[in-house]
Amino acid sequence: xxxTTTTPSLAPKHAPKLVRPSLAQRLEPWAPVLLIPALILVGxxxxxxxxxxxxxxxxxxxxxxxxxVIASGMTLVFGLMDVINFGHGAFVSFGAFVGVSxxxxxxxxxxxxxxxxxxxxxxxAILAAMAVTGAMGFAFERVIVRPVYGSHLKQILVTMGGxxxxxxxxxxxxxxxxxxxxxxxxxxxSFVIFGATLEKYRVLAVAVGLVLFLGMRAVLRGTRLGLxxxxxxxxxxxxxxxxxxxxxVFIMVFVAGSAxxxxxxxMWALYxxxxxxHMGMEIMILVFIVxxxxxxxxxxxxxxGALLVGLTQNYVAFLEPKLALISNIALMVVILMWRPQGxxxxxxxx
Amino acid sequence: MVRLFLSGDGPxxxxxxxxxxxxxxxxxxxxxxxxxxxSLETAxxxxxxxxxxxxxxxxxxxxxxxxxxxxxFFGLGAYGVAITTQRMGTSYESLILGTMAGAGIAAVLALxxxxxxxxxxxxxxxxxxxxxxxxxxxxxxxxxxxxxxEDGMNIRIPRELTPAFRPxxxxxxxxxxxxxxxxxxxxxxxxxxxxxxxxxIVNSPFGRVLQAIRENAFRxxxxxxRVIWYRVTATILSAVVAALAGSxxxxxxxxxxxxxxxxxxxxxxxxxxxxxxGMGTMYGAVVGTAIFVLAQNYLKDWMGxxxxxxxxxxxLPDLLSPDRWLMWLGILFxxxxxxxxxxxxxxxxxxx
Numbered sequence: 001x002x003x004t005t006t007t008p009s010l011a012p013k014h015a016p017k018l019v020r021p022s023l024a025q026r027l028e029p030w031a032p033v034l035l036i037p038a039l040i041l042v043g044x045x046x047x048x049x050x051x052x053x054x055x056x057x058x059x060x061x062x063x064x065x066x067x068x069v070i071a072s073g074m075t076l077v078f079g080l081m082d083v084i085n086f087g088h089g090a091f092v093s094f095g096a097f098v099g100v101s102x103x104x105x106x107x108x109x110x111x112x113x114x115x116x117x118x119x120x121x122x123x124x125a126i127l128a129a130m131a132v133t134g135a136m137g138f139a140f141e142r143v144i145v146r147p148v149y150g151s152h153l154k155q156i157l158v159t160m161g162g163x164x165x166x167x168x169x170x171x172x173x174x175x176x177x178x179x180x181x182x183x184x185x186x187x188x189x190s191f192v193i194f195g196a197t198l199e200k201y202r203v204l205a206v207a208v209g210l211v212l213f214l215g216m217r218a219v220l221r222g223t224r225l226g227l228x229x230x231x232x233x234x235x236x237x238x239x240x241x242x243x244x245x246x247x248x249v250f251i252m253v254f255v256a257g258s259a260x261x262x263x264x265x266x267m268w269a270l271y272x273x274x275x276x277x278h279m280g281m282e283i284m285i286l287v288f289i290v291x292x293x294x295x296x297x298x299x300x301x302x303x304x305g306a307l308l309v310g311l312t313q314n315y316v317a318f319l320e321p322k323l324a325l326i327s328n329i330a331l332m333v334v335i336l337m338w339r340p341q342g343x344x345x346x347x348x349x350x
Numbered sequence: 351m352v353r354l355f356l357s358g359d360g361p362x363x364x365x366x367x368x369x370x371x372x373x374x375x376x377x378x379x380x381x382x383x384x385x386x387x388x389s390l391e392t393a394x395x396x397x398x399x400x401x402x403x404x405x406x407x408x409x410x411x412x413x414x415x416x417x418x419x420x421x422x423f424f425g426l427g428a429y430g431v432a433i434t435t436q437r438m439g440t441s442y443e444s445l446i447l448g449t450m451a452g453a454g455i456a457a458v459l460a461l462x463x464x465x466x467x468x469x470x471x472x473x474x475x476x477x478x479x480x481x482x483x484x485x486x487x488x489x490x491x492x493x494x495x496x497x498x499x500e501d502g503m504n505i506r507i508p509r510e511l512t513p514a515f516r517p518x519x520x521x522x523x524x525x526x527x528x529x530x531x532x533x534x535x536x537x538x539x540x541x542x543x544x545x546x547x548x549x550x551i552v553n554s555p556f557g558r559v560l561q562a563i564r565e566n567a568f569r570x571x572x573x574x575x576r577v578i579w580y581r582v583t584a585t586i587l588s589a590v591v592a593a594l595a596g597s598x599x600x601x602x603x604x605x606x607x608x609x610x611x612x613x614x615x616x617x618x619x620x621x622x623x624x625x626x627x628g629m630g631t632m633y634g635a636v637v638g639t640a641i642f643v644l645a646q647n648y649l650k651d652w653m654g655x656x657x658x659x660x661x662x663x664x665x666l667p668d669l670l671s672p673d674r675w676l677m678w679l680g681i682l683f684x685x686x687x688x689x690x691x692x693x694x695x696x697x698x699x700x701x702x
Contacts, residue, residue: 084473147688152473154687156416157625161684164618168677172669281614285484288477296471322492329485332478333466340470 032343043315054196062202064310065209070264071287073257079233079297087159089280090166091133095262096269099129110184118184130259137258170277178276293335295342357553366698397541404635405591411630413584414564419479423589425611427452427596432503440506449597460589464582487612502607628693
């Protein structure tokens, strides 16, 4: 279209010129990303005190990051294998219980006023939780999900059954009581910046979430494995035809997603400082909203969706506490009206 | 005559037919066969849950749509009755108006949710209903000025339906007949009519199209059926019937609360009953509910005994404790999805 021909006799005389797309057109692909600063701005305008706005923004981002950590595995599993896992919440609960048990065992380290020891304890707890939930994910995929590939209805039913059994197993192993867990010594308390109090743990959660997101993006965009995963999301058969064992890749993604859910469970446990067997199910409601508004199968969409949900929930909970849970439904409705497939739908090459 | 009532969809199996007749007989004469308040409660609960589960089967078994908001519609019906009787005073008109209001709101809400999610992808529906149902449950427990919050609401029903009312001076068939028994028969006949109505729906041309969509939505669309329209209609129908069952439940229990009508546990119970009883059979709801409610009452005792018997071993007592019966049910549920997708009824009919 941009080429002008040098033989005027063969082509009609015309002088095509490139029209630069308007600003609106150029911004359109970035619209989902821009929603986050827009929402933060709306929050700033509607919350009169800047210090509470800052506190709320940080806690909203922290919550969003944790939801992202949990939801990312689920959305990738769906994108790759068209498997919808309602039992994902079980990994969150199990991760939280394993992590908290580990932390309680290491009370000497968590109680010590040393940053290194505290972080070491948390890291050990997280590794334990991720190992257990990763192994659970492997078993879950083999026993529960494998036989029902290709049927959404059966997947929903069977994974729901798996969730029930896993939740009951928590009761069997840890008993029915909720467990209270204090944060490690050096993660307690808060900073004061510009007069706003920011809890240390929330800042840490934001950092962890951001690192994970960037790491995941780097793996997906920069490595060969990521290339296979992304190609598999777009067209599974074609990747198989080219000789890759997509099933193995899928199991790896499933296990990694389950392990991330376990990590999210530990992070959530330290955020709430209390865990129950039903916590996974409760978080799953937010996770579903996030993966739907993000676009099922899209990691970036999931990230943006998680931040939107976290921020909305915190702003609304401050402005009008009773509307906090409804606010997420409202957010979902608005986004689905704008983009029925979610903000960044995965386009399948089929 | 019987064929007409059953809409030409008989049990197709002698054993199943015998079981169904036994259940019908027991429920129809429950006040005389099993005197006592507790057994009457159980019988009424079975009646109402049969309708609730059957309406879920209409959606899950016939249309192939998974919803997690069925208890929400159930609760809407129950709260509809509770709120209108509280505002308008105790009368039959307010009961009827409350029932209609509950069913109407359920229909509108079902329409909105269905249009939002089914239009895009059928699996969105499962996730969105889960989110909306939990939001509504939270809303109900928070708006305590209207709904009574966590405490729920007591409902004052007309005197003729309460135990205080004695229509006959003499005992009937050895039972001192009271308004409570009248109330039971109101429950029984409403549920019977609703169940037969649903049997009619699933055996109508509409029901056949639903099954076609369940088997192959793409093909049904290609033949010329508006798949989305059928799915939305099935969602609305099932929501309305669930709301009606909720209204009946409220009138029977004379109480509504978040735990008895909106709880996640009830939703899971419904899901388990449908799958174990038999998806897409309607009779699965009857057999499944009867077994489930009876098991809930008696299996737990047995498990308690078994748990005590193996008390000397590690872990086993915990696994067998009566509180863990949901776990065994969950395992049974997973196995039945794999091996008996048509459940007990499908097994009895010889169709696996």
